[in-house]
Amino acid sequence: MTEVETALLADEPAILSDLMDYCRIASVSTDPAYAPEIARAADFVAAQLRGAGFQTVERIETGGHPAVYAERCDVPGAPTVLVYGHYDVQPPDPLEAWQSPPFDPTLRDGRLYARGVSDDKGPLLIAIKAAAAFTRVRGSLPLNMKFLIEGEEESGSPHFAQTVARLSERLSCDLVLSADGAMWRADLPSVMVAGRGLVAFEVRLTGAGKDLHSGRHGGSAPNPIRVLTRMLAALHDDVGRVIVPGFSDGTAVPDPAILNAIRHANFDPAAYFVSIGAELPDPLPDAETLLRRQWLEPTLEFNGISGGYAGAGTKTVIPTDASVKITCRLVAGQTPDSAARALEAELRRLTPTGYRLEFTRHGPGSAAFALDPADPALALAEEVLGKVLGAPPLRVAMGATIPIPDVFRRALGVGTVFFSFSTADEDYHAPNEFFRLSSLRQGLVAWVRLLDRLGGMAPEDIRAVASQGAVRKTSRE
Amino acid sequence: MTEVETALLADEPAILSDLMDYCRIASVSTDPAYAPEIARAADFVAAQLRGAGFQTVERIETGGHPAVYAERCDVPGAPTVLVYGHYDVQPPDPLEAWQSPPFDPTLRDGRLYARGVSDDKGPLLIAIKAAAAFTRVRGSLPLNMKFLIEGEEESGSPHFAQTVARLSERLSCDLVLSADGAMWRADLPSVMVAGRGLVAFEVRLTGAGKDLHSGRHGGSAPNPIRVLTRMLAALHDDVGRVIVPGFSDGTAVPDPAILNAIRHANFDPAAYFVSIGAELPDPLPDAETLLRRQWLEPTLEFNGISGGYAGAGTKTVIPTDASVKITCRLVAGQTPDSAARALEAELRRLTPTGYRLEFTRHGPGSAAFALDPADPALALAEEVLGKVLGAPPLRVAMGATIPIPDVFRRALGVGTVFFSFSTADEDYHAPNEFFRLSSLRQGLVAWVRLLDRLGGMAPEDIRAVASQGAVRKTSRE
Numbered sequence: 001m002t003e004v005e006t007a008l009l010a011d012e013p014a015i016l017s018d019l020m021d022y023c024r025i026a027s028v029s030t031d032p033a034y035a036p037e038i039a040r041a042a043d044f045v046a047a048q049l050r051g052a053g054f055q056t057v058e059r060i061e062t063g064g065h066p067a068v069y070a071e072r073c074d075v076p077g078a079p080t081v082l083v084y085g086h087y088d089v090q091p092p093d094p095l096e097a098w099q100s101p102p103f104d105p106t107l108r109d110g111r112l113y114a115r116g117v118s119d120d121k122g123p124l125l126i127a128i129k130a131a132a133a134f135t136r137v138r139g140s141l142p143l144n145m146k147f148l149i150e151g152e153e154e155s156g157s158p159h160f161a162q163t164v165a166r167l168s169e170r171l172s173c174d175l176v177l178s179a180d181g182a183m184w185r186a187d188l189p190s191v192m193v194a195g196r197g198l199v200a201f202e203v204r205l206t207g208a209g210k211d212l213h214s215g216r217h218g219g220s221a222p223n224p225i226r227v228l229t230r231m232l233a234a235l236h237d238d239v240g241r242v243i244v245p246g247f248s249d250g251t252a253v254p255d256p257a258i259l260n261a262i263r264h265a266n267f268d269p270a271a272y273f274v275s276i277g278a279e280l281p282d283p284l285p286d287a288e289t290l291l292r293r294q295w296l297e298p299t300l301e302f303n304g305i306s307g308g309y310a311g312a313g314t315k316t317v318i319p320t321d322a323s324v325k326i327t328c329r330l331v332a333g334q335t336p337d338s339a340a341r342a343l344e345a346e347l348r349r350l351t352p353t354g355y356r357l358e359f360t361r362h363g364p365g366s367a368a369f370a371l372d373p374a375d376p377a378l379a380l381a382e383e384v385l386g387k388v389l390g391a392p393p394l395r396v397a398m399g400a401t402i403p404i405p406d407v408f409r410r411a412l413g414v415g416t417v418f419f420s421f422s423t424a425d426e427d428y429h430a431p432n433e434f435f436r437l438s439s440l441r442q443g444l445v446a447w448v449r450l451l452d453r454l455g456g457m458a459p460e461d462i463r464a465v466a467s468q469g470a471v472r473k474t475s476r477e
Numbered sequence: 478m479t480e481v482e483t484a485l486l487a488d489e490p491a492i493l494s495d496l497m498d499y500c501r502i503a504s505v506s507t508d509p510a511y512a513p514e515i516a517r518a519a520d521f522v523a524a525q526l527r528g529a530g531f532q533t534v535e536r537i538e539t540g541g542h543p544a545v546y547a548e549r550c551d552v553p554g555a556p557t558v559l560v561y562g563h564y565d566v567q568p569p570d571p572l573e574a575w576q577s578p579p580f581d582p583t584l585r586d587g588r589l590y591a592r593g594v595s596d597d598k599g600p601l602l603i604a605i606k607a608a609a610a611f612t613r614v615r616g617s618l619p620l621n622m623k624f625l626i627e628g629e630e631e632s633g634s635p636h637f638a639q640t641v642a643r644l645s646e647r648l649s650c651d652l653v654l655s656a657d658g659a660m661w662r663a664d665l666p667s668v669m670v671a672g673r674g675l676v677a678f679e680v681r682l683t684g685a686g687k688d689l690h691s692g693r694h695g696g697s698a699p700n701p702i703r704v705l706t707r708m709l710a711a712l713h714d715d716v717g718r719v720i721v722p723g724f725s726d727g728t729a730v731p732d733p734a735i736l737n738a739i740r741h742a743n744f745d746p747a748a749y750f751v752s753i754g755a756e757l758p759d760p761l762p763d764a765e766t767l768l769r770r771q772w773l774e775p776t777l778e779f780n781g782i783s784g785g786y787a788g789a790g791t792k793t794v795i796p797t798d799a800s801v802k803i804t805c806r807l808v809a810g811q812t813p814d815s816a817a818r819a820l821e822a823e824l825r826r827l828t829p830t831g832y833r834l835e836f837t838r839h840g841p842g843s844a845a846f847a848l849d850p851a852d853p854a855l856a857l858a859e860e861v862l863g864k865v866l867g868a869p870p871l872r873v874a875m876g877a878t879i880p881i882p883d884v885f886r887r888a889l890g891v892g893t894v895f896f897s898f899s900t901a902d903e904d905y906h907a908p909n910e911f912f913r914l915s916s917l918r919q920g921l922v923a924w925v926r927l928l929d930r931l932g933g934m935a936p937e938d939i940r941a942v943a944s945q946g947a948v949r950k951t952s953r954e
Contacts, residue, residue: 030790091792097687155790196692200791209754210574213906214778215673215877218806219717219770220762222755225779225801226713233710236703240696273831277686277797278699281831285697293696301691302702303794308781309802313507313632314677314839315568316804316877317780317906320754324702325786327793329695354750354758362791400692400793429690429794 002452008133008444015129016112016440018048022121023105023114029065029088029155038065038151041087045149046070048128053135054147060167062159065151069170072135073144079459080144081451082171084404084416085124085179086153089116090429097431111434119428120180122435123420123443124149127179130447142455146173153180156200156363157403164411174462175377175454176408181418182400186425186436188265189385189393192418193373194258196295197330198401199339199365203347204358205231206321211308214316222354224322225307231350232324235300235343242300242328246342252333254296255370258397262291265396275425295397299329300343329399336365366403377417377462380453388446398424414463419450479929485610485921492606493589493917495525499598500582500591506542506565506632515542515628518564522626523547525605530612531624537644539636542628546647549612550621556936557621558928559648561881561893562601562656563630566593567906574908588911596905597657599912600897600920601626604656607924619932623650630657633677633840634880641888651939652854652931653885658895659875663902663913665742666862666870669895670850671735673772674807675878676816676842680824681835682708683798688785691793699831701799702784708827709801712777712820719777719805723819729810731773732847735874739768742873752902772874776806777820806876813842843880854894854939857930865923875901891940896927 027041028034042059045068049057054070065088073080092102092115100106105114112122127147134141148171150160164171184190207222237243267287273280285293293299307322309315328339344359351357371378373395386392405416421443427433454462504518505511519536522545526534531547542565550557569579569592577583582591589599604624611618625648627637641648661667684699714720744764750757762770770776784799786792805816821836828834848855850872863869882893898920904910931939 030792031788033789090794091786091788093786093788094688154793196695198692198793200793202791207755210904210909211571211907212753213877213901214776214780214804215675215806216875216901217753217771218673218776218778218804218876219774220749220767220876221753222758223717223778225782226709226717229706229709229779229782230713232703232706236707240700240703272697276689276694276698278684279831279833281699281829290697294694297696299691299695301695301700301795302706302785303691303792304785304787304796305702305706305799306783306787308779309568309570310781310783310787311508311568311570312510314679314802314804315507315780315906316631316675316677317567318778319781322782325791327691327695327791329692352758354756356756398693399695399697400690424690424693427687429792430688432687 002448004133004137004448005445007137008129008448009441011133012441015125015444019112019117019122019125020105022125023117024103026103027088027116027151028091029152030091038088042066042068042151045087048125049147052128052132060163062152062163064159067151067163068147068149070147071145072141073146075141075144075455078143078455079175079457079462080146080173081454082146082148082173082176083127083179084148084176085127086120086150087124088151088154089119089121090154094431099432110437112437113432113434115433117435118422118426118433119182120153120422122440123422124179126421126440126443126447130444130451133448134451142452146171156198156365158363160404161364161407164407168411171412173412173414174459175414176416178402178404178416178418179420181402181420182422182424182428183420184396184398184424186423189389189391190396191378191382191385191393192398193371193395194255194397195369196399196401197334197336197366197368198403199328199330199336200362201326201340201343202323202360202362203326204321204323205351206356207354208318208320211320212318214318217318221318223318224355225319227352227355228307228322228324231347232302234350235346242298244300244342244346246345247339248298248334249338250333251298251331257373257395258295261394261396262288262295265291267291294399296331298331298334301327303327329401330368332368332370335367366401367406369405371405372415375415375417377415377454381417381419381450384446384450384453388442388449419447479925481610481614481925482922484614485606485925486918488610489918492602492921496589496594496599496602497582499602500594501580503580504565504593504628505568506629507568515565519543519545519628522564525602526624529605529609537640539640541636544628544640545624545626547624548622549618550623552618552621552932555620555932556652556934556939557623557650558931559623559625559650559653560604560656561625561653562604563597563627564601565628565631566598567596567631571908576909587914589914590909590911592910594912595899595903595910596659597630597899599917600899601656603898603917603920604654604924607921607928610925611928619929623648633675633842635840637881638841638884641884645888648889650889650891651936652891653893655879655881655893655895656897658879658897659899659901659905660897661873661875661901663900666866666868667873668855668859668862668870669875670848670872671732671874672846673876673878674811674813674843674845675880676805676807676813677839678803678817678820679800679837679839680803681798681800682828683833684831685795685797688797689795691795694795698795700795701832702796704829704832705784705799705801708824709779711827712823719775721777721819721823723822724816725775725811726815727810728775728808734850734872735772738871738873739765739772742768744768771876773808775808775811778804780804806878807845809845809847812844843878844883846882848882849892852892852894854892854931858894858896858927861923861926861930865919865926896924
């Protein structure tokens with residue numbers, strides 16, 4: 001164990017204390033009511049970076065919530081890495097489902113519970129604290145480092161691509177290391193090499209100009225809940241596959257390497273349904289079907305539906321409108337634009353006369369991505385991970401979306417390696433989000449080792465694959 | 478104009494002031510959060526009745542919100558009438574749609590705007606003030622009077638039938654006059670002789686045991702919004718008719734007299750859709766079709782739907798559950814029980830494996846009713862109305878539900894005549910509910926005249942029709 005590692009682990013209680021302070025900030029990016037907390041979180045991250053020895057630490061205006069940028073580039077000849085993360089978090093509701101308040105971080109059974117602790121406050125703080133350990137113990141970093149930490153990841157990063165493009169000269173580097181992302185399973189070391197894209201919508205259907213009495217008008221007046229549910233019911237087949245015409249056009253054949261991983265993942269469908277607290281469907285899908293649906297098939301999920309009376313008891317009303325929030329996960333070959341066009345056209349076709357449809361797209365969305373299997377930094381990351389976690393990691397895909405690899409490749413011409421110590425079972429978009437203290441320790445050690453190893457490489461070796469364009473399975477809007 | 482009428486009209490400003498005080502009380506019965514306001518409204522009504530000269534004024538416990546009972550029976554040989562009304566109101570939301578706050582009564586253009594002013598605070602206060610005018614001017618009432626005013630009408634009167642049955646000896650009377658109900662149109666004098674029944678439900682569909690990330694789990698996890706919308710879409714045909722098997726079994730053929738009224742109502746379908754602020758459906762239903770749907774066909778209306786994220790922006794979540802609130806309007810031949818059985822069976826049949834269904838019925842509901850066309854009190858009411866309003870009233874049905882006639886006929890063996898000065902266009906279950914000041918004045922005069930005329934009748938003449946059992950088109954659960 002190096003001197004840096006030893007110092008870092010001795011500092012673990014103070015790091016945990018900082019993480020708890022960080023998690024007390026309710027930096028929800030999707031709801032304007034939380035704007036002051038967003039500003040506090042950006043300030044917190046900036047202060048942490050200053051404390052880690054970064055000479056340049058700046059707030060970057062994006063047109064939305066600000067990003068935080070930092071750099072310390074004083075190791076001539078060494079590679080430059082850009083660390084990516086985000087300081088915003090998901091909304092905490094439903095609040096009543098939390099065992100401890102979402103913004104009052106609480107330790108239970110070796111886990112820290114708080115909204116955002118796993119996604120992405122814990123993993124991001126690990127990267128900052130690893131850099132801090134080098135500057136404190138050695139007086140210098142092992143390589144040149146930059147940080148770019150955004151505040152809109154949970155809102156679909158609406159301003160991130162243009163911000164990176166605008167700052168491409170300042171952000172120039174040889175490699176992006178992402179502190180965001182998540183390991184697939186706590187019991188199975190893995191690195192993520194592919195993920196689905198995302199595009200979000202809101203659909204509102206309006207009938208009458210005001211709420212109406214369901215007795216006087218029932219049967220004769222338009223009921224937007226009745227009609228919206230009929231329209232939504234026409235978007236999937238019986239097993240939940242999207243049947244919107246044109247939606248899946250151009251979808252690429254899945255990468256055989258990922259299909260192979262699916263077959264060897266030892267995934268148990270019954271245990272999966274038990275783990276999410278659902279009753280077993282009958283018939284039970286087999287493991288390959290289920291993992292293909294999670295990783296490799298597009299989705300159209302309803303995230304929220306609302307309309308009419310939602311209070312206690314009953315209200316005899318026909319509501320003026322009903323709304324649904326939709327997110328689609330996209331696979332290689334789809335683009336947010338093509339998915340949006342197909343969905344809007346189908347919904348307009350399904351809207352009967354007498355009703356008004358509003359179709360709103362939230363943000364630009366992002367296409368699917370696939371990491372280059374020959375990336376030398378990925379190989380280094382796998383080696384470090386294998387040692388820290390005790391087994392060689394499996395290369396897996398994931399169903400969730402991280403749009404940043406394609407943003408960085410397009411703007412900076414470099415690849416992105418995911419090096420997060422979040423684990424996908426940590427309920428990071430649900431009540432009772434947590435982060436394992438064991439992951440905090442493993443992450444600190446692994447980041448120190450990876451930065452040290454990367455510092456010993458030649459910049460041109462790291463860049464080689466990315467500059468060739470590598471495997472470009474994805475398309476962008 | 479009699480001395481009583483003259484005195485009453487001179488007192489109109491004070492009556493309006495009392496009505497505004499009454500409307501400042503947020504007596505919402507469906508939401509437990511308003512319980513203290515419910516108590517205030519009951520106290521207000523009791524104080525008004527004491528002020529009107531009623532010797533007995535009592536709070537009646539019902540097992541839910543209390544009722545208020547009053548009596549003054551000191552005119553030997555005269556008939557006894559029981560006046561019915563309710564002091565509870567609909568919930569005020571959506572609050573943002575109100576031009577003035579719902580519990581801050583505001584006069585605009587000859588109308589008083591407030592939640593509950595039309596349903597039923599204005600019409601009920603008219604009846605109390607009419608009685609008060611007699612006791613003040615003459616020192617006595619023209620007949621024996623009782624009042625029974627409930628606090629759960631907007632919650633489906635869950636305890637009312639049993640309360641009336643329990644108190645049947647105290648409530649004994651020759652006729653019920655209802656201050657609740659509404660005239661169909663402001664431009665067309667009418668009396669209501671039939672109405673639809675009501676039964677209310679809440680349906681909750683649960684998938685996973687917690688909210689899930691729509692990226693990680695999308696495509697493989699159960700989505701209760703997706704499945705609930707599919708289930709709901711199977712309950713109606715394309716034009717909105719209920720197609721739940723068994724739901725409409727036993728439905729009686731509509732009364733030809735009401736069909737005749739429908740044909741002569743001069744109802745304009747295009748104007749109807751304009752009046753509710755809806756776009757015209759194409760093709761436009763004809764007048765008879767539309768009025769039959771409003772008055773004579775059963776409905777299954779979705780009053781509210783909820784599930785998942787409802788805040789601003791997006792949240793990439795698969796919710797654990799989704800719920801819908803349903804009310805059904807019933808026609809003669811249906812019962813709340815038969816409708817409930819049919820709907821629950823169909824929803825259970827439609828629930829796929831892997832999901833859990835909760836089906837909750839709110840309150841006992843009420844069957845449809847039809848008033849006796851030969852009732853002599855109805856004829857008196859029509860005569861008084863014709864004079865006050867300047868034209869003979871049309872006998873109409875209505876789509877909304879007032880369960881009390883059947884309750885009183887079963888418990889007390891008497892008929893109910895609706896004598897309310899609310900008008901159905903007064904947005905009484907929607908934002909910006911109002912009551913016309915002209916209706917206040919007409920109502921005060923008409924109640925004084927009707928009470929005076931009824932006082933001149935023999936009790937046995939009034940009871941004659943009801944005691945024969947009359948036209949009993951309705952069935953009860």
